[in-house]
Amino acid sequence: MTTVIKNGTIVTADLTYKADVLIEGGQIIEIGPDLKGDESLDATGCYVMPGGIDPHTHLEMPFMGTYSTDDFESGTRAALAGGTTMVVDFALPAPGEGLLDALKKWDNKSTRAHCDYSFHMAITWWDKQVFDEMKAVTERGINTFKHFMAYKGALMVNDDELYSSFKRCAELGAIPLVHAENGDVVAELSAKLLAEGNNGPEGHAYSRPPQVEGEATNRAIMIADMAGVPLYVVHTSCEESHEAIRRAKMNGKRVWGEPLIQHLTLDESEYFDKDWDHAARRVMSPPFRNKQHQDSLWAGLQSGTLSCVATDHCAFSTEQKRYGVGDFTKIPNGTGGLEDRLPMLWTYGVGTGRLTPNEFVAVTSTNIAKILNVYPKKGAVLVGSDADLVVWDPKASKTISAKTQQSAIDYNVFEGKEVTGLPRYTLSRGVVAWADGEIKTKEGHGQFVARDPGMPVTKALSTWKDLTAPRPVQRSGIPASGV
Ligand SMILES: NC(=O)NCCC(=O)O
Numbered sequence: 001m002t003t004v005i006k007n008g009t010i011v012t013a014d015l016t017y018k019a020d021v022l023i024e025g026g027q028i029i030e031i032g033p034d035l036k037g038d039e040s041l042d043a044t045g046c047y048v049m050p051g052g053i054d055p056h057t058h059l060e061m062p063f064m065g066t067y068s069t070d071d072f073e074s075g076t077r078a079a080l081a082g083g084t085t086m087v088v089d090f091a092l093p094a095p096g097e098g099l100l101d102a103l104k105k106w107d108n109k110s111t112r113a114h115c116d117y118s119f120h121m122a123i124t125w126w127d128k129q130v131f132d133e134m135k136a137v138t139e140r141g142i143n144t145f146k147h148f149m150a151y152k153g154a155l156m157v158n159d160d161e162l163y164s165s166f167k168r169c170a171e172l173g174a175i176p177l178v179h180a181e182n183g184d185v186v187a188e189l190s191a192k193l194l195a196e197g198n199n200g201p202e203g204h205a206y207s208r209p210p211q212v213e214g215e216a217t218n219r220a221i222m223i224a225d226m227a228g229v230p231l232y233v234v235h236t237s238c239e240e241s242h243e244a245i246r247r248a249k250m251n252g253k254r255v256w257g258e259p260l261i262q263h264l265t266l267d268e269s270e271y272f273d274k275d276w277d278h279a280a281r282r283v284m285s286p287p288f289r290n291k292q293h294q295d296s297l298w299a300g301l302q303s304g305t306l307s308c309v310a311t312d313h314c315a316f317s318t319e320q321k322r323y324g325v326g327d328f329t330k331i332p333n334g335t336g337g338l339e340d341r342l343p344m345l346w347t348y349g350v351g352t353g354r355l356t357p358n359e360f361v362a363v364t365s366t367n368i369a370k371i372l373n374v375y376p377k378k379g380a381v382l383v384g385s386d387a388d389l390v391v392w393d394p395k396a397s398k399t400i401s402a403k404t405q406q407s408a409i410d411y412n413v414f415e416g417k418e419v420t421g422l423p424r425y426t427l428s429r430g431v432v433a434w435a436d437g438e439i440k441t442k443e444g445h446g447q448f449v450a451r452d453p454g455m456p457v458t459k460a461l462s463t464w465k466d467l468t469a470p471r472p473v474q475r476s477g478i479p480a481s482g483v
């Protein structure tokens with residue numbers, strides 16, 4: 001059975017051209033003019049692009065005394081409805097729990113996924129067992145390890161643990177990720193704010209100023225450099241963090257930054273809303289910033305100093321957010337965005353002239369596919385690539401509303417935003433997964449995507465590090481022992 005996408009314009013990270021796309025067995029088998037297939041999808045007036053890859057989601061995440069409400073079923077439905085065909089979630093071992101034991105839990109949760117998925121493994125504590133199991137984790141197809149520099153007393157790791165884990169990543173050819181905020185300072189600021197009576201959701205934003213993010217980003221970059229490993233900084237939200245990444249890149253360090261669609265399009269004024277629920281629903285870490293920080297993030301995407309736009313989809317209901325009435329530190333941190341990432345980025349990026357359609361594809365799909373070592377299986381429109389595609393109608397529009405969303409929560413942080421640019425069809429490995437405003441796949445259609453370590457950039461960096469490693473100077477005439 002073959003499917004042909006007809007009359008569209010293919011848009012990839014580097015090319016725009018008119019051609020049909022023929023699909024069989026889940027893969028693209030031909031690209032060219034006048035192709036025929038058993039089933040035909042009309043892409044007249046549309047762009048045919050690689051499906052979005054969201055490298056940062058937390059589906060059914062155990063966090064702050066509860067679980068995020070969107071699980072792999074509702075979360076991946078939301079993904080497909082918004083043109084995203086692959087998500088990368090985080091397996092989170094509890095302190096003292098083995099990495100492989102945690103992975104089993106995420107394997108079980110993800111059986112319900114509608115679209116393809118992969119995992120990052122979090123390093124939440126450190127000892128020999130963790131060191132040993134990191135190798136087994138890479139053999140299971142996970143080549144990225146996440147480190148939280150915040151959430152003191154819960155997920156946070158210290159500098160010695162970071163350095164040990166980063167060195168282990170270097171040995172394994174894996175890439176470390178960091179949530180970069182200075183967790184010690186956040187804890188101090190939070191306690192002070194609460195003691196002074198600042199207990200509302202705005203206290204969350206005050207407790208996490210840009211400096212805590214800039215400091216931690218720079219620290220992680222320097223530790224990664226000393227460990228001889230590349231670094232991926234998740235949810236880069238401010239100029240201070242972007243500046244550290246920019247400087248590192250200009251110095252030849254292999255560092256990537258990931259702004260979220262929320263930080264690009266929503267600002268800190270949300271926290272000063274008189275409605276407690278409105279403000280609390282937007283509590284996430286790092287918090288939303290001001291317009292200058294937003295401009296910095298857009299400039300980063302334009303110049304290439306920031307690489308990928310993600311969501312950090314971690315959706316809690318209003319009821320869950322209310323755990324923090326009277327104490328902002330108890331508001332579960334996280335917001336949704338999976339269904340809205342592509343339409344919002346198209347509207348506020350391509351629609352305003354900040355991004356070209358090709359840059360849009362790069363930052364929503366191709367760049368991360370390369371970083372995660374799944375390109376060109378994913379993130380490409382090439383013969384042999386998985387037919388994870390979005391047929392994108394740049395003229396279709398809607399008003400974002402919780403009433404019509406796939407996400408299981410009772411609100412949407414983008415409520416009321418008018419977006420222009422929506423998927424007509426989303427295809428997951430050649431299967432039409434979203435059409436006519438409806439999900440067409442069954443839960444369980446999604447498959448795990450294994451990712452091998454040893455990406456070209458990790459190999460190049462370790463070659464350079466070996467070449468420049470400290471070596472004793474060979475001298476004649478002086479006894480080596482100094483005697
Ligand atoms: N970002 C957030 O507030 N919640 C999800 C966990 C994390 O990424 O820090």
Ligand SMILES: [Zn+2]
Nearest residue numbers: 179234235285
């Ligand atoms: Zn985080």
Ligand SMILES: [Zn+2]
Nearest residue numbers: 056057058312
């Ligand atoms: Zn996250």
